[in-house]
Amino acid sequence: MLPELNPGTSINSRYQIQRLLGQGGFGRTYLAVDTQRFGDYCVLKEFVPANTAEPVLLKSRELFEREAKILYQLNHPQIPKFLAWLTEKQRIFIVQEYIEGDSYSRLLGDRLSIQKKPFSEAEVIQWLLDLLPVLEYIHQRNIIHRDISPDNVMLSRKLSKPVLIDFGVVKQKFTQILAGDSSNPSHSVAGSVVGKVGYSPPEQIRMGRSYPCSDLYALGVSALVLLTGKMPRLLLDQSFQWQWKSYVKVSDFLTQILEKMLAERPAYRYQSAREVLNLLQSQSSSGGINVTPSHQNVRIHGDPVNKVGLPETKLPKETKESSRKSQKPIQNTEKANELPAENTTSIKPEFVEYCRRELTSFVGPFASFVLEDTLDKNPQITPEQLVEVLVEKIPDQRRGQEFKKRLNLPRH
Incomplete structure (x- = not known):
């Protein structure tokens, strides 16, 4: 496997590596400076194939170029901008906009340690209202995220809204290359599934298939985690049925929506983000539910480096003051x-x-x-x-x- 890049390394004579942000089965993520854009920060995602044989690399580059063109066309404020894709020697990179903020898994951890309680029903409903239009946007363009979880949704300090990061679409193409590499038996089709166990629906984990309602399933699981403060494995019983109602009491309205989002069979779920959005909006406009911005009353403390290695950004002072007033x-x-x-x-x-x-x-x-x-x-x-x-x-x-x-x- 290719070695990790050291801080100060220049990629493509433009992107200067600052530090490693994370590492997983698909490769590494770096914080970098774009020296040709006034030192703006960006994220370099390096996809590291275990097999560096020339045919595999050629196929990798071909598929990545095709997928990068699709992702480059995305233009939504709650999706990091895909700035470029590039190769250098045997390395393959995607360059993305850097989002300054914190993941919702980090925010949840802070909530539980400081306020001793997870997100409220009103906050989670607002969170869904903020994210469902983003899913509708990508699904209309035949893109499925495939990897939604609180780790991959960030509260942007700039927007004060959730931002959807780390699309699994490129990972999917990458694993398809590995799955088709008959010279490496460790890369089976089962091993090429993209997504997180617990968050991803059965059809994605068992068969590697994804639909728009697959993203809705993962979004529903993420909502449960924010509501209960419990990881998915604690909310599933031995027969893999969701058992979450003993941990939190929410309205019948939201309960019905979450249960349909979490249906085991894809055909039994909502088939589009718009369906869920219309229900939430209609109930909100009729006064049936009260929503509040999900970023309010979130207080961040602790080390300047969060659990996933991203530099921590505190909330604006105005938000902190409003939180103090509410106490x-x-x-x-x-x-x-x-x-x-x-x-x-x-x-x-x-x-x-x-x-x-x-x-x-x-x-x-x-x-x-x-x-x-x-x-x-x-x-x-x-x-x-x-x-x-x-x-x-x-x-x-x-x-x-x-x-x-x-x-x-x-x-x-």
């Missing part, structure tokens, strides 16, 4: 007086956002964490003091001074 008041007045008031800092939100954008170009996705951590620890900090602290966070002294000049604070 019960502190009974101890002495402790309450210790909390900073809303307007104790003289820093304007516009300046904070400007600092965030500029700092990102110097330290990358960790900028949001550094900025929020500094503000949390120093609620009375002035703009000048904030800049000085941020300069210290930039390892290169020369670049630190360049950052300071960019902010161009007036002298007093």
